[in-house]
Amino acid sequence: AQTVTQSQPEMSVQEAETVTLSCTYDTSENNYYLFWYKQPPSRQMILVIRQEAYKQQNATENRFSVNFQKAAKSFSLKISDSQLGDTAMYFCAFMNLLGNQFYFGTGTSLTVIP
């Protein structure tokens, strides 16, 4: 079974600064998908960014970018110009190629300080 590890239970960052959330995973598969989800206090799971393992280029979505290191099985999320609305729980997730296996990390609680 795949495992996803987020070693930072809590983090904080000053507004407008940059923060990086860590994620490592374990899999024997060569092709797969990785995701970061944001969960604000509303509980809604919101997709932040997605990375296909067969793509070498790191994904970017506005202020959010990833550092995908396939050999190291590492998938970190960088949030630039942090905003108060970024305060949330962030989950790293792994999905197999078929899409019927979906594993989550334990989450990182991020607080943006004004």
Place this chain on the structure above:
Amino acid sequence: NAGVTQTPKFQVLKTGQSMTLQCAQDMNHEYMSWYRQDPGMGLRLIHYSVGAGITDQGEVPNGYNVSRSTTEDFPLRLLSAAPSQTSVYFCASSYLGQPWVSAFFGQGTRLTVV
């Protein structure tokens, strides 16, 4: 609006009672799944289905039953509620064969068993 609809949003049960959490999606997704979210443990897969009439167990299936009689609906049944089942439950759906689309999540059900 298209998406995943979960009901109820909140529920309090007494130990030993049974209930069904409802989940419906209108996107014709083949894959549907149920997760529970507990503090410090992320989301853990309870049961999943890859199509009508097909279900399988996830990581924490004990105490839960599912069925998939239609593509749209995937109810989760608690046969005899226990305090250990106090949690937040999420239903999710996605396309098989197009997992890069990622999963759509319901808004969650907060269940308390007293």
